[in-house]
Amino acid sequence: xxxxxxxxxxxxxxxxSAVDKKxxxxxxxxxxxxxxxxxxxxxxxxxxxxxxxxxxxxGLMRNPGSSxxxxxxxxxxxxxxxxxxxxxxxxxxxxxxxxLSEIKPKIKALExxxxxxxxxxxxxxxxxxxxxxxxxxxxxxDTENVEIRTVGEIRKFEFEPKDHVTLGAxxxxxxxxxxxxxxxxxxxxxxxxxxxxxxxxxxxxxxxMVERGFTPMVVPVLVKEEVMYGTGYFPGGRxxxxxxxxxxxxLVGTAEVPLTAYHCDEILTEAELPIKLCAQSTCFRRxxxxxxxxxxGLYRIHLFDKVExxxxxxxxxxxxxKLHAEILQNAEDVMQALELPYRVVNVCTGDxxxxxxxxxxxxxxxxxxxxxxETHSASRFYEFQxxxxxxxxxxxxxxxxxxxxxxxxxxxxxxxxxxxLELYQNADGTVSIPEALRKYMGGRExxxxx
RNA sequence: GGAGAGGUGGGUGAGUGGCUGAAACCAACGGUUUGCUAAACCGUCGUGCGGGUAUUUCCCGUACCGGGGGUUCGAAUCCCCCCCUCUCCGCCA
Numbered sequence: 316x317x318x319x320x321x322x323x324x325x326x327x328x329x330x331x332s333a334v335d336k337k338x339x340x341x342x343x344x345x346x347x348x349x350x351x352x353x354x355x356x357x358x359x360x361x362x363x364x365x366x367x368x369x370x371x372x373x374g375l376m377r378n379p380g381s382s383x384x385x386x387x388x389x390x391x392x393x394x395x396x397x398x399x400x401x402x403x404x405x406x407x408x409x410x411x412x413x414x415l416s417e418i419k420p421k422i423k424a425l426e427x428x429x430x431x432x433x434x435x436x437x438x439x440x441x442x443x444x445x446x447x448x449x450x451x452x453x454x455x456x457d458t459e460n461v462e463i464r465t466v467g468e469i470r471k472f473e474f475e476p477k478d479h480v481t482l483g484a485x486x487x488x489x490x491x492x493x494x495x496x497x498x499x500x501x502x503x504x505x506x507x508x509x510x511x512x513x514x515x516x517x518x519x520x521x522x523x524m525v526e527r528g529f530t531p532m533v534v535p536v537l538v539k540e541e542v543m544y545g546t547g548y549f550p551g552g553r554x555x556x557x558x559x560x561x562x563x564x565x566l567v568g569t570a571e572v573p574l575t576a577y578h579c580d581e582i583l584t585e586a587e588l589p590i591k592l593c594a595q596s597t598c599f600r601r602x603x604x605x606x607x608x609x610x611x612g613l614y615r616i617h618l619f620d621k622v623e624x625x626x627x628x629x630x631x632x633x634x635x636x637k638l639h640a641e642i643l644q645n646a647e648d649v650m651q652a653l654e655l656p657y658r659v660v661n662v663c664t665g666d667x668x669x670x671x672x673x674x675x676x677x678x679x680x681x682x683x684x685x686x687x688x689e690t691h692s693a694s695r696f697y698e699f700q701x702x703x704x705x706x707x708x709x710x711x712x713x714x715x716x717x718x719x720x721x722x723x724x725x726x727x728x729x730x731x732x733x734x735x736l737e738l739y740q741n742a743d744g745t746v747s748i749p750e751a752l753r754k755y756m757g758g759r760e761x762x763x764x765x
Numbered sequence: 766g767g768a769g770a771g772g773u774g775g776g777u778g779a780g781u782g783g784c785u786g787a788a789a790c791c792a793a794c795g796g797u798u799u800g801c802u803a804a805a806c807c808g809u810c811g812u813g814c815g816g817g818u819a820u821u822u823c824c825c826g827u828a829c830c831g832g833g834g835g836u837u838c839g840a841a842u843c844c845c846c847c848c849c850u851c852u853c854c855g856c857c858a
Contacts, residue, residue, distance in 0.1 A: 356815050360827045367827090370839040374783040377838095408838095415838045582775090582812085584793095705813095712822060713794080715812085 316440050316702040319349055332446030335453055335664035338551075345439040352436050355429045362422050369411050376408040441550055445699040447664045448673040450636075454663025460676065461663065466647065467656030469680050474742040478683035479733045480612045482740055483509060487765045489613070489729075500610075501602060501617045505729060508762040512735070512748065513620070513728045515755035517595050520622040520649050520726035527645060529593040529624055534573035536596050537564050542576045545704035547670035547696075554603040566599035571722045574625040579704035582715060588708060589628035589638065593725060595620060613729040614681075614688065622725040627706065630698065630716040639695045642723040643675050646691045649726055652751040655734050656680040658687050670699035677724075682737045690731055693723035 322329050323346065330342045378384060387404065391397040447453075452461045483489025488509025494502040505513050525531055543549040543556065543565050557566040567573060574592045583590075598621050609615035624645060626638050643659070650657050662674040671694045678687035701707065701717040709715055739747045746762040753759060 353815065356827080360815070363827060366838070370837095371783060373838055378783080412838055419838080713810090714822070 316699060317443055317445065318698075318702070319440065322346070322443060323349065328446060329443060332664075333444050335447060336444050336667055336669075337455070337665050338442075338444045338669060340442040340444065341439065342443065345436070345443065348432055348436045348439060352429070352432050355425055355432060359422065359425050359429065362418055362425070365418060366415060366422070369415055373408055373411050373415070376404050376411075438550075441544065441703070445670045445672050445697060447667055447671075448695070450661070451667060451673045452661055452663045453665075455665040457662075457666045459663040460660040460666060463659045463661050463675070465656070465658040466651070467654065467680075469656050470682075470738050472682070476682050476737060476740055477744075478612065479736045480683075482736050482744075482746065483613075485744055485764065486746065486762055488512075488762065491612070498617070501615065503613060503616060503729070507765045508756070509729075509732075511756050512752060512762065513732060515748075515752040516653070516726050516728045516731055516735070517620055517622055518755050519652065519751055521593065521595055523649055523652065524593040524622065524624055524645065524725055527591075529591040532570075532574060532577075532592055532594040534570055534577070534594050534596060536567050536570070536573070536599070537562075538567055538573060538576075539563070540565055542572060542579070543567075545579055546572045546575050546700050547668070547703060548572065551669050555601050557599045557601060567596070568600045569598050569621060570594040570596035570623040571625055574623060575627070575700055575706075575720050575722065576704055578627065578718075579706050581706065583627075583706075583708040583718070585629065585708050585710045588718070589626050589634075591624070591626050593622060593624045595622045598727070612683070613733055614684075616729070619727055619729060621727040623722060624725050625720065625722045627701075627718045627720055629708070629710075630719055632697070632719075635695050635697060635719045635721065639673070639675070639693060639721055642721055643677075643693045646677055646693065646723050646725055650677065650679065650690075653731075653735065653749050654751075655731075655738065657690070668694070670694075670696045672697050672699070679731065679734045680738070681733050683733065688730075688733065690727060690734075691724040694721065696720045 317329070322342065326342050326346060333340050333342070375384060384404070387400055388397050391400050452459065454460065477485070480489065480491065483491075486508070488505065488507050490504040490506055491502075494504040497504075521531060537559060540549060540563055543552075548556065548568065549565075552568075556568060559565065573596075574594055577592065578590070597618055599618050600616075602615055602617060605615060624642050626642060628634055628638055647657070647659070657677050657679040660676050660678060662671075662676055667674055673695050675693045676689050677691035677693075679690040680686075681688040697719050698717040700720045706718045706720070707715050708718055735749065736746050739749060741747060741761070744764070748756055748760055748762060
């Protein structure tokens with residue numbers, strides 16, 4: 316969410332950046348509603364002042380024990396005078412009462428108009444995207460992402476390599492058929508060493524993050540809808556989430572959601588920042604609209620496990636950028652530990668999400684796709700999520716600011732098993748276990764048919 | 766799931782229709798004093814929204830005492846619905 320004042324003052328910029336992001340929103344309508352909202356508040360506040368003041372006066376007049384009343388009566392010297400004064404007060408009270416009775420319907424009418432206006436205002440605010448950073452290239456879709464660097468050598472096979480599906484089936488470590496039998500399309504089962512290597516990559520990733528000072532967390536993956544709104548996934552991405560409607564909750568597509576929302580509705584102190592968190596969680600994705608896309612194998616599936624990293628920091632653009640580089644590096648280090656060839660791309664505006672100011676994807680070489688495939692996504696949000704989440708901090712001068720938030724994948728499995736299995740396969744059909752994973756797999760060096 | 770108790774500002778906790786945006790205490794912050802760490806005293810000390818000849822720390826209005834509705838001229842306080850926490854029972858990984 317953006318600051319309404321910023322939108323008012325930069326409406327053209329906001330519109331243009333929404334166009335760049337290919338996100339539809341009606342800024343003009345929002346500004347109209349905002350205008351009316353402010354007019355209504357002004358009017359209502361005026362009436363409320365009257366009600367409050369007159370109401371209080373009325374209270375004093377009707378309470379013979381009040382100091383105000385006593386003072387009035389004490390001024391009168393005669394009994395008749397006191398009676399007269401009491402009568403006057405009573406009449407005056409009735410007048411005020413009548414006046415207030417007239418105001419009441421007016422307030423009611425204004426409130427009735429205000430309700431829907433506020434609703435529309437809030438709903439519209441949620442549809443305005445974060446403008447992309449100038450550092451993000453302008454482009455229509457992922458084909459226009461800009462490659463920043465490639466790391467590692469792409470392996471050339473001296474034999475006909477198998478894809479991960481065949482490898483997995485032959486080794487008895489991936490069972491897609493039975494996964495689909497139980498869970499429907501885009502499901503799978505990992506078995507034996509398949510299950511173990513899955514756990515191994517996750518564990519490696521988490522260990523590396525803890526080493527770097529990130530606090531490991533175990534968090535809810537079934538969250539209230541407001542948390543989904545707060546992190547920017549709702550309302551836009553509602554189709555992509557599994558909803559538990561009976562309980563008005565949603566399964567998260569990433570631990571970014573609970574991690575970023577961890578301190579929502581709080582005012583932190585500047586000294587606590589930056590907060591660095593990581594969590595392994597299962598991620599649930601409906602993949603609505605992706606029918607027919609990436610239908611084979613473990614690339615696009617309904618659930619997977621991921622270690623995610625999140626940073627909550629001071630409201631400082633330069634710092635955000637610096638930390639963005641840091642979380643990107645963390646992920647690259649994991650890929651380097653696994654000795655996988657990858658490239659980093661600067662994601663273009665048309666491929667940026669609602670709240671992202673800039674995003675770097677890591678794409679890892681996948682022989683079966685004969686291309687790099689996305690394995691990581693490092694995003695910077697500035698205040699976009701914090702405003703929605705009411706995630707704030709107080710600085711040294713006691714001024715309150717919205718935090719900046721950032722996140723990146725550390726590792727997502729089984730997608731990362733695609734390059735791991737395919738690139739580490741041997742001519743005899745076995746798969747070598749990457750050095751960095753061996754300590755999590757009983758020191759073994761290869762996966763053989765079980 | 767059943768029964769009971771309760772949800773008030775960073776924390777503890779008072780407040781049962783108006784003078785309460787909310788006592789007191791603790792914590793925090795600023796200062797004074799004694800002058801090693803400490804203690805004592807004084808002061809400050811919620812957020813959102815709107816407005817303003819304030820536009821780095823200012824003023825005014827308004828809303829907010831778990832959330833939503835209602836009664837009333839007026840509600841933290843009364844009524845209804847929901848949520849959450851705790852205790853006991855039941856069920857269960």
